[in-house]
Amino acid sequence: MQDLGINVVNLNGDLNKLAPLLRETDVFHWHGDGSLDPELFAIVKANKPRLVLMTNIFGLYNHSGYYELVDYDLYISKSILARRMLADRDLEDDFAAKRKVLSYPVDVKHINSLLPADYLLKTFKQQYNLQNSFIIGSGGSSVNANFDLITLDAFAEFAKRVNHAKFLLAGVTPEIIKHAKHLNIMDKLVIFDATLDLQQLLMYYSAMDIFLTASKISESFEIAIAEAMAVGIPVVAVNTPGRDNGPIELVDNGQTGFIVAHDQEKIADVLVFLYEDEKIREILSESSKRKVAKEYKADKVVKSLENLICSHLYSSIEINARSLVKNYTPEIINDYINRCSDLWEPEIKPHPVNL
Structure with a gap:
C-alpha cells in the first residue's frame, strides 16, 4: 500500500490512536464477518465519519445498537444475503435499504498477465508425468473444514471409469491423505504444497481439465472458483443448501459449469459427462x-x-456507469432458492450464453 502512495497507519492494537484518525476521515470501511467489536465501534460511534461501510464476509448480524452506525452492509454474495434476510424476516423493512451485495474482486487483467506460456505448461506436465492424463483439480486445503472428502470418493469412482485420471491437490492434511489411502488412490494424486503465489496457482489451474470443489463447512464466496473460471477451467461445485452456498452463485x-448434489455417484457421473x-x-x-x-x-x-461512496457523500453527482452493487430485493431470495434446486442431471446440456 505504501508503494502505491497510500499512507498506512498500523495501530498495533492501540485503539486510542483510532479516535483522532476517525475525526479526519470521511469513510470508515470495516471488513469482517458481520460482527461489530464493541470496543472498536464505541470509538467509531463517538467519532463517526460521514460514511461507515462494512464488507460482510460471513453474513453475521450484530444485534447491538452499533449496527445503526453502518450505512451500508455489503455482502460478498447474494447467497449469504438471502440467508441473512430469511433469518431476519421481521426486520426486513428496517435493514433492506442498507444491505446490499458487492462481490470480492477478481483481478482478471493480472491473472491473464501471469498465465503460463504453453511451453512452460508443457514442461510442468512432463515434470510431473501429467502429459497423458485427464486432470481433475481442487484447491486442496491445509484445513480439514475447508475440504469435503466426498471429492475424493467421487474421484475414486471416476478413476474406475477413466484409468488415466489424476487428481491435482494444492495443499492437503493428514485426514485427506488417510482417506486417499483408504480409497487406494494415492497413485492417482498429484500433491503440491498450499501456496499464496498466484503465478504458481495459475500453473496448477492451467494444468486442470476440470476444477472440482466441495467444502465441508461451505463457502460464502470461493475465490478459487472465480480464479479457475477466469482461466477458463470448467467448474463442478457441490451444492450445500442450508449453509453458505456461494458456489451456486x-x-x-449448465451455463458456466455444473452444480451437483452432495452424492459421490452423481459427482462422478458429471465428471464422466464432461470427460x-x-x-x-x-x-x-x-x-x-465471460461471466x-x-x-x-x-x-x-x-x-x-x-x-x-461518491453518491452517498455527494448527492449532486450523477453516476452513469453500470454498478455491480446489487440492492436487496425479494428476488434475491427467490433466485437463491431456485439455484439450490437447479442441479446437474444427465439430460442437462450446456449452451452458449450471452454473459
Whole structure:
C-alpha cells in the first residue's frame, strides 16, 4: 500500500490512536464477518465519519445498537444475503435499504498477465508425468473444514471409469491423505504444497481439465472458483443448501459449469459427462471467462464501490456507469432458492450464453 502512495497507519492494537484518525476521515470501511467489536465501534460511534461501510464476509448480524452506525452492509454474495434476510424476516423493512451485495474482486487483467506460456505448461506436465492424463483439480486445503472428502470418493469412482485420471491437490492434511489411502488412490494424486503465489496457482489451474470443489463447512464466496473460471477451467461445485452456498452463485448450472448434489455417484457421473465431451468443456470455458469479466472484474468492483461512496457523500453527482452493487430485493431470495434446486442431471446440456 505504501508503494502505491497510500499512507498506512498500523495501530498495533492501540485503539486510542483510532479516535483522532476517525475525526479526519470521511469513510470508515470495516471488513469482517458481520460482527461489530464493541470496543472498536464505541470509538467509531463517538467519532463517526460521514460514511461507515462494512464488507460482510460471513453474513453475521450484530444485534447491538452499533449496527445503526453502518450505512451500508455489503455482502460478498447474494447467497449469504438471502440467508441473512430469511433469518431476519421481521426486520426486513428496517435493514433492506442498507444491505446490499458487492462481490470480492477478481483481478482478471493480472491473472491473464501471469498465465503460463504453453511451453512452460508443457514442461510442468512432463515434470510431473501429467502429459497423458485427464486432470481433475481442487484447491486442496491445509484445513480439514475447508475440504469435503466426498471429492475424493467421487474421484475414486471416476478413476474406475477413466484409468488415466489424476487428481491435482494444492495443499492437503493428514485426514485427506488417510482417506486417499483408504480409497487406494494415492497413485492417482498429484500433491503440491498450499501456496499464496498466484503465478504458481495459475500453473496448477492451467494444468486442470476440470476444477472440482466441495467444502465441508461451505463457502460464502470461493475465490478459487472465480480464479479457475477466469482461466477458463470448467467448474463442478457441490451444492450445500442450508449453509453458505456461494458456489451456486458463481457457477450457473449448465451455463458456466455444473452444480451437483452432495452424492459421490452423481459427482462422478458429471465428471464422466464432461470427460466424454470436449466441446461442452470448451463452451463452459468461454462462458466462465465471460461471466468473471462481467460480474467480478476488479476494476468494475472497485469502480462500483467508488460510485456508491461518491453518491452517498455527494448527492449532486450523477453516476452513469453500470454498478455491480446489487440492492436487496425479494428476488434475491427467490433466485437463491431456485439455484439450490437447479442441479446437474444427465439430460442437462450446456449452451452458449450471452454473459
